Amino acid sequence: MARPRTPLLSRDRIVTAALGLADAEGLEALSTRRLATELSVSGPSLYNHFATKDDLLDAVVDTVMGEVDLAMFDAPDDWRAALADWARSYRAALAAHPNIVPVLAQGPGRRPNALRLADAVFGCLVDAGWPRGQATRIGALMRYFVTGSALASFAAGFSGDAGLYADGYPHLGEAHLLSEHRGSIDEGAFETGLEALLDGLELRYARTVGPSHPAGHQGSRATNAGRSEGSTGS
Known part of the structure; x- marks a missing residue:
């Protein structure tokens, strides 16, 4: 033939x-x-x-989710470092496919790669001692932050016309230069936000669980913390 x-x-x-x-x-x-x-x-x-077209769109979105590295969750020594590495990989995948970010803002549904991602993040946090309810909320929080950072460029939203800002906006005298440096501004904003978010979570961790230490050695502490939280699942 x-x-x-x-x-x-x-x-x-x-x-x-x-x-x-x-x-x-x-x-x-x-x-x-x-x-x-x-x-x-x-x-x-x-x-x-x-x-259906929705089935196709789900498969397209899940393909992008498959580009996110989850290796840092295989045997994490530090939940904070694992979350940071994952957030950067997640953002890189979204930056490569910005047009599908609005769809990714939804939950994982039945998408296998998205479910593996959610499972890995939740498992890392619970193994590190976070109460299950808080681990669920932190996973959602991280997704909100990363997808929000990938929706659009803040710097690119400013005009290159210096005269637009000269009179009415006294603190935006150099705003016309922002779009020329969108890459460094957007990356710097993401890293600043990620560090601030993780700093806040580490303070909460210290109040809720205790001093940070390797995730693999917190089983009994995780159990006790889960009981105190009511063990609300993911």
Whole structure:
């Protein structure tokens, strides 16, 4: 038999094409018709792999979640360092695919990679001694912070017109320069916020659990803290 002129469809091929479209043109470009054209197939053939557009979008989002490094949670020595490394990897994945950040702001749903991420973060915190209820809230807090930092560039939102700020905004005399340095400003803002957030969590940890020490040696302390919190799950 002759080889097909167009490679056979697969879920991976469809998701890769869909993510490429979303990256290049935004989620509004991700229609069944447009995707079929990109893949040189008929629209109905896509439904053999994804029943609905929402199913496809879930797979696209979960592919991005699969880019987030979770290795720091395998045997963490320090919950703070693990959270910091994870937050940076998470932000890097979102920065590579900014157009899907609004969808990622939702919970993990049934997405396997997103669920693995949630499980790893929650497990690290509970193993470190955090009460289960607080571990749930911290996991949510970290997601809010990282996804919020990836939604848009604050620095890029300023005009390059110096005259716009000269008269009416006396403290923004150099605001017209911000957009030229958006990379360093956005990165610096993220790192400042991450450090401040973790500093605050470490203070709370000291009040709730005790002095920080390696996560793998806190089993009994975690059990006691969980009982005092009521052990509300993730």
